[in-house]
Amino acid sequence: MGNRMTISSLDEFRQLLQSLPKADEEARDAARQREPQLTKPFGSLGRLEEVSEWLATWQGHHPPELATPRARVFAGNHGVVARGVSAFPAEVTGQMVYNFKAGGAAINQLCQTFDIELDVIALDLDRPTADFTETPAMSEDECIAAMVSGMSAVPEDTDILCLGEMGIGNTTSAAAICHALFDGSAEVWTGAGTGVEGEAMATKISVVGDGVARHKPDIKDGLDALRCLGGRELAAIAGAVIAARQYRVPVLLDGYISTAAAATLEATVKGTLDHCLVSHMSLEPGHQRLIKAINQRPLLEMDMRLGEASGAALAVGILKGAVACHTGMATFAEAGVSDKG
């Protein structure tokens, strides 16, 4: 795409989405050829076999590698928090960014466990997005700037990229995006987030409904939904997904917010998320619905609902196991084991 910093309209992103790299069929075929030779009944490693093939296909080489896993966590603040949609105050976004930098959050421990390099990018925390029940959450320029921040955060030499977020109020954005782009009422897309209940839950549902009602006429595709209802951290995730595809870096999406951010691309140009895997099914009820809407199947189901790329980081362990089996196992011929009689 040449110099990505020169992007000056969402339409340029729309064009970009039309010309992303395709699946590497040679790498995929090489994975498919090796798998039945390994000393196990064919298919008996189930999703591990699928994942190895997927990694080879989107890394563009065989064997697939996982030497350099990275996680990027984007943080943003949301004007809609003023409407009382979260159980935590907005200050917590910045406090948690500090906690990430100090190494005290869940994502720090998970990245350490699986040798994942972590970077946390705080996006204008002192400048929350606009309350989307009143105006679009972001101007076109703000949305583009956040997407470009996300693109810039992806190093080219990455074997797998975990994408996550932190932003008090952002399950409200995710719900609004899904309600705008996919079937279903505001109610079915809205969940407890960090733990709202009762009156606050009713408020959250009506905020989602009001926001979508206000902007629906202006929302022609996923990028419009991202701009009108999203947030900087969601736009950054969308940008990172695009850069990853350009660099042939497979992506592990995290929970509801991360998947909703990425889904705005899929809703704009189908197939844009083929290099992405939803790492886990969140307890947030909208996530399950969203996963179905974009034809994904999550790798893990751990009843998690934290964000921060925590589910994605956990799934790196599974991917490491998959690649170790695919690349390290002996073949029937090497091991002198009789193949199926």
Add this chain to the structure above:
Amino acid sequence: MGNRMTISSLDEFRQLLQSLPKADEEARDAARQREPQLTKPFGSLGRLEEVSEWLATWQGHHPPELATPRARVFAGNHGVVARGVSAFPAEVTGQMVYNFKAGGAAINQLCQTFDIELDVIALDLDRPTADFTETPAMSEDECIAAMVSGMSAVPEDTDILCLGEMGIGNTTSAAAICHALFDGSAEVWTGAGTGVEGEAMATKISVVGDGVARHKPDIKDGLDALRCLGGRELAAIAGAVIAARQYRVPVLLDGYISTAAAATLEATVKGTLDHCLVSHMSLEPGHQRLIKAINQRPLLEMDMRLGEASGAALAVGILKGAVACHTGMATFAEAGVSDKG
């Protein structure tokens, strides 16, 4: 239990099962007290939180540790293979043991990935169990010897124990054990194993039905089912589960065979598997049914059906993530993060 080598009857095992160590409530309470202080919405790490508490409870100390994970894979041969119940010939059991020792199997790669110490114990491979459609698979002495082998394979200084197996024909044993001990026809408990289909599948189902019909009158509890319908590697797994409980070592069970072997203990004395977790749901249809019958919930669902402790080893990665979060995260107070408003 004093010197375990002196056990001379299955009744002594029955007595032993009545006097196993109970849950450590002090360690459990310590885990429960720490969890809500960590910098995340309470409950947002879902099953990771449950797993940390379970580990503390059954290790008998807080914080839980995972410095010394071990896997034990037991191998045995089955007389019932002569009836044509497997897609692979019986020689493959020994060939795969050789492959394990040479480091070429899936379990070797997974143990290397998650730093799990692996030992493979071949049990009289040149002496298959009897064809259980004719006589009990094992005499009482043979069953006890195999159980004692399993007990002896568990070092006391183990933080988590993965139990798996290799034995051509042993899904037939697992199906017969389940059919004898739990509700459901031979058909619902019998699956494809390493890949039987058509005529061979019909044979496998009738072998399971015939075996259970023959021994049902003699089967008063799980240990009887283990002796009459099991195999040496299944008896060894049962023994290892008992030793692990004595040493306060939590256990990750693997797939259908490993769970069926352990379930013979639960069917003998309820609660015997409280220190065990089913690591994954196998694609083998009986496994799902069995997991329900013993009130477990598997950690992973990867469409795997390999055995060898492969699912258990993969789950060690999840447990490592859980313990890292529980022990390493900052508290709200330490990080200066506002707790829920």
